[in-house]
Amino acid sequence: MNKKILHLALPNIVSNVTIPLLGLVDLALMGHLKSDIYIGAVSLGTVLFNFIYWGFSFLRMSTSGFTAQTYGEKNQQESFNILARAILISTLISLLIILFQVPVEWLSFKAINGSAEVETLAREYFRIRVWAAPATLGLYALNGWFLGMQNARYPMITSILANVFNIAFSFVFVVFMKMNSAGVALGTVIAQYLGLATGLYLFYRKYRQLTTFWNWKVIIDLPALKNFFRVNSDIFIRTFCVIGVFTFFTSKSASMDDHILAVNSILIQFLLFFSFFIDGFAFAGEAMAGRYLGEKSKSQFYLLTRKLFLWGAALAVAFSFLFLFGNGLILRLLTNQTALIETAQHYQFWIILTPVLTFASFIWDGIYIGATASREMRNSMLGATLLVFVPAYYFLHESIGNHALWLAMMLFMLARGAFQTVLFPKVLRKSFR
Template sequence: MFFKFSQFDRNTLRIALPLIISNITIPLVGLVDNIMMGHLGSTIFIGAIGLGSIIISYILFSFGFIKSITTGLVSQNAGSRDYQNLFLTICHILLISSFISLTILYFRFYIIDFSLGLMNSSIEVKQNSKIYLEYRIWSIPAIFLRDILIGYYIGTQRTKIAMSISIIVNLLNIILDYYFIYILNFSIEGVAIASLISEYSIIFFILYALMFEKTYKNINLDYKNILNWKSIKNKIIINIDMFIRSFILMTCFAYFMRTGASYGNIILAANTILLNFFFIFSHGVDGFAHASEVLVGDSMGKKNKELLHESISSTGKFSIYLTILFIIFFSLFGVPLLNVITDVGAILLSAQKYLIWLYLIFFSACIAFWLDGVFIGAMKTKLLRNVMILSGSVFFILEIFIFEHNNHNLWAAFLVFFTLRSMLLGYLLSFNLKRNRFI
């Protein structure tokens, strides 16, 4: 029954709750950034953080598959007890992510200038965003390493360790934010430096894992296995599917921010704050998406159809529960939170005006977030790619060619985008389960 909790449900919560807690700390860092910038008395700082964050997120989310693919492949190998292949997988993902991060850093000036050139914002906002990005982009290699390490711990169902890593890194970021801005009187560069230092603290966690992780010590991997092109190529193909999916998703977010910026600094600042609320929700629900990756991947590794169905049912049920809680929370505390974030009256009024769209998107997006995890755990990445291409195309057609250009219609197009993703993925799940195409 929908409200009856089985032993399997309790295991789902054991895996998911630490991930929900750790995931929510990620957008909380962005929220703290907004709070600190919001009380400096200028819309420019909030807008600059918003643009800078969306550009850096564009890069990171485009390659966000690194953690998801690590989780999915590790969980399948852990389910089949194939630890040799598990660590070979990690080596291959390390090689792929190292190449990506070095390429990004080499072309960093072109990436920053090109990205800011696409944004329809004021010169002052762009100048401050550039300062932020020139520091922040150097954290990308550390973030990729963190994603691989956390993906490994999630895939082996040790989510409390993954939670501890995320919480410590993000709390350090918040503390350093306060130190640089209020103690050292830095401006926007203080936010970027705080993020940079906190992200590289992951090195200490990697050293800890190398010292105390026991499962890999009896495994012998030679260079021929690690540099086996056929094996690497298979993972690159999976990663390309996920890259396309993530790239389109972030293109939609970037277009949303760019279009909002064209409506003025007030709308840009309001949309930035509301998107931070959205990211708190999405990262929270992603806790059950990650649990789906682990449990579905484990059932695939064990080739256990009953376990697969239980995994899908349990994580889906809890995703809906959590979405309802988020809607209730933001309905009660959304406006008070806006007053905490900024004391600029025009931004407050604008954000309150568009708050209703957030609740509608929460409801429409939760199924898509949950099913992302199910399809990643099953390594059905082509389906995720195809759904994203179709949904993203509809978003752009509506926003560019059909809807009248204003901020309400921008949010409406966003709502259609998430609703369509949820409907298509729900249909594909039912279609594939009925035809036994998972196991």
């Protein structure tokens, strides 16, 4: 079992780690400019696209879960149908985003507050990066399908290439062409389309025989689409809560001042960096849980859960020690601004606690996605957001300021894992009844 987990987890970790490295490079490029408004602009612009794109990350999650189950059932035709439906829906959504980009921009900047200088740069970032929508959402669907087919190598290849291209283009645009935050946005657009082209080529190379199953009437079959949208609507609500929490975190940081926004933007990278490592095991959980559900193997499903939590706990302890002894060096890599580093050190104990408090929520997400237990995921997230995160911040922010944001975030992540632990017996019964 451990060998199977690592076979899927390690490629996912390699591909995932390029994502926070991209964010770190972007922040480092901005952090070494003369003003911290560039960090704030990229942070606001990024959180807006997190809000938009993460809201549609159900395209990856549900595609992965459904495909893994059909893989376990050895139903190749339905596996292809799932990919076709996901690509169709991702294309329609991305076209709507581009078509309605003006009202989307207006609503987005109504929701997030920043200084006039930061907002001007963030709007420029938005107007460039929005053109990457078809590629970004297409990659969600394609990589989710690859993972459901127990193929973690192809998402690794597409992610590495896309993010290496992104880093290279951003570096050229910012350092040599002096485009500042706009250069980061343009680099992202070009790299996303190159990543999608790579993914489509890999699909054609290994899976082109599945295209013989193409049947338009089957692809748009109403009962199948209804089930697809039912699961997706639950995951959308779940993801909307995650986005809402992170957007709230950034917005409240910005409302304090540009300095705190820059500090929190840097510190949140520690959480994101850990999340992409632990998500390697969560993604393995998606693929394997769905497969064992398709094979109707309850014993393997339960064993998988135990093994994933052992791996998750070990990784969490390792990262807590890394953040304890290495946070100063990491901060200096992210920025050379002494004032930002000094302020960040006042909040470093939250960073040290982050891995231990959050790993369970990531592992459970992977298992629940593989089992397409979308309703339980949704309810857990709603409870953590409305019953824990929001009250924690509003009860404490006047007395402890920015610490209230970090405490609320940690309690939110801890509550997600706790609620999902309580609901797991129900998921197990429903999955194998």
